[in-house]
Amino acid sequence: MINSHSVNDPDLTGGDKPNREADQxxxxxxxxPLPTPAMxxxxxxxxxxxxxxxxxxxxxEDPMSDTNPNRMGHGKRALDGHGNSMSEETRMRLExxxxxxxxxxxxxxxxxxxxAAGDVVSADLAAYLQQRGETPAVMKVINEFRLQVKxxxxxxxxxxxxxxxxxxxxxxxxxAKRSGTNDILMNKELAPKEGASxxxxxxxxxxxDWLYCYMWFAISAxxxxxxxxxxxxxxxxYMLWSVVEETFAEPLWIRRGRLxxxxxxxxxxxxxxxxxxxQRLIAIRNEYGRMGFNVPDYFFFDxxxxxxxxxxxxxxENRMDVVAKDANATALEDDFMGLCRDILRRLPL
Numbered sequence: 001m002i003n004s005h006s007v008n009d010p011d012l013t014g015g016d017k018p019n020r021e022a023d024q025x026x027x028x029x030x031x032x033p034l035p036t037p038a039m040x041x042x043x044x045x046x047x048x049x050x051x052x053x054x055x056x057x058x059x060x061e062d063p064m065s066d067t068n069p070n071r072m073g074h075g076k077r078a079l080d081g082h083g084n085s086m087s088e089e090t091r092m093r094l095e096x097x098x099x100x101x102x103x104x105x106x107x108x109x110x111x112x113x114x115x116a117a118g119d120v121v122s123a124d125l126a127a128y129l130q131q132r133g134e135t136p137a138v139m140k141v142i143n144e145f146r147l148q149v150k151x152x153x154x155x156x157x158x159x160x161x162x163x164x165x166x167x168x169x170x171x172x173x174x175x176a177k178r179s180g181t182n183d184i185l186m187n188k189e190l191a192p193k194e195g196a197s198x199x200x201x202x203x204x205x206x207x208x209d210w211l212y213c214y215m216w217f218a219i220s221a222x223x224x225x226x227x228x229x230x231x232x233x234x235x236x237x238y239m240l241w242s243v244v245e246e247t248f249a250e251p252l253w254i255r256r257g258r259l260x261x262x263x264x265x266x267x268x269x270x271x272x273x274x275x276x277x278x279q280r281l282i283a284i285r286n287e288y289g290r291m292g293f294n295v296p297d298y299f300f301f302d303x304x305x306x307x308x309x310x311x312x313x314x315x316x317e318n319r320m321d322v323v324a325k326d327a328n329a330t331a332l333e334d335d336f337m338g339l340c341r342d343i344l345r346r347l348p349l
Contacts, residue, residue: 138199142206149179149210156218161226162255165248166290172215172241181211181237190236211237219244252291259284267307274308275347278340281307285336297336304340312343 154175159168176182183189184207192204212235227247233239250258263284268277281300288295305316316332316339323329332339 138202141203145180145203145206145210152178154178156214159219159223159244159248161223162248162250165244165250166255166287168218169245169249170290172218175214176211179207179210181207184208184211184237185241188238190233190238208237209235212240215240215244223248256288256291256293259287263303268309268312273347274312275344275349277307278304278344278347282337282340298333301333301336301339304336308343315343 152175154171156175157164157168157171159165173182173185176185189204189208192201196204215237227243229240229243263281266277266280268274271277271280281304285295285300305313308316319339320332323332330338
């Protein structure tokens with residue numbers, strides 16, 4: 001008997017019926033009758049889609065609110081890739097607003113903590129500061145003084161010996177007056193006034209220490225070897241001032257005689273150049289003035305004419321001839337500094 005079921009005929013009994021539902025895809029589901037109310041097409045879900053969300057007013061809520069779902073890191077909304085999340089620009093604006101808010105909170109907290117810490121001082125610390133004279137009120141005055149002297153910016157003349165002591169002394173007096181510490185030198189103060197308050201003593205010590213350091217660091221190492229500070233009042237500015245004056249200051253008659261000998265013996269040849277000779281001649285003239293001696297300018301004019309080189313002596317003589325022909329011109333003997341400045345401008349540096 002021949003089997004009517006050939007090898008190529010499909011088995012309609014259902015035993016070997018293939019599962020076509022497993023092969024259904026969105027591309028081949030249209031093969032078949034259209035769906036009716038009685039039959040609902042079952043399409044297998046390829047992926048779980050997130051429901052579309054309507055834009056709500058919460059997107060425009062206060063970015064600082066803890067209930068705002070649009071804040072960075074709140075839920076998964078900022079990481080949603082289906083087009084339902086806010087724009088990148090909106091997220092950046094909200095993040096900036098959040099950071100600014102956090103910064104303001106941190107500043108406010110720090111300010112409150114500093115205020116609280118400044119208002120509360122332990123009793124032992126308050127007593128210690130009072131004993132040292134470093135209360136807030138005193139330190140405010142001291143800081144103002146430090147700022148004042150810092151703005152002076154005056155480089156002191158370096159004291160090397162008796163030769164430039166008058167100039168050093170004059171510079172120190174100018175700085176002391178500008179800094180408001182000259183009363184320590186003028187009143188010969190070795191310590192604060194007796195009976196002064198603790199606050200005033202602390203302020204006096206600050207001024208004294210500054211003036212002492214200013215003078216001390218304006219003395220050369222070689223000059224420091226020529227004097228010794230007494231152990232008592234060793235850090236007194238006036239004591240240092242007195243010791244330096246006693247060591248390097250010369251009696252007027254001695255200094256005047258030394259200047260006269262130098263003035264009469266120097267020339268452009270001994271000083272090396274005409275410029276060096278003229279500059280030293282001007283310095284000696286100023287030294288006489290510091291000592292209180294008003295020497296006539298014609299005296300220095302004669303030394304200028306006889307001390308410069310032959311070339312510049314001829315220049316001065318020619319200038320004298322020109323001035324002599326002008327009845328309104330000032331005689332060179334009476335304009336010593338003007339003549340010196342004119343020659344210095346013409347001399348090489």
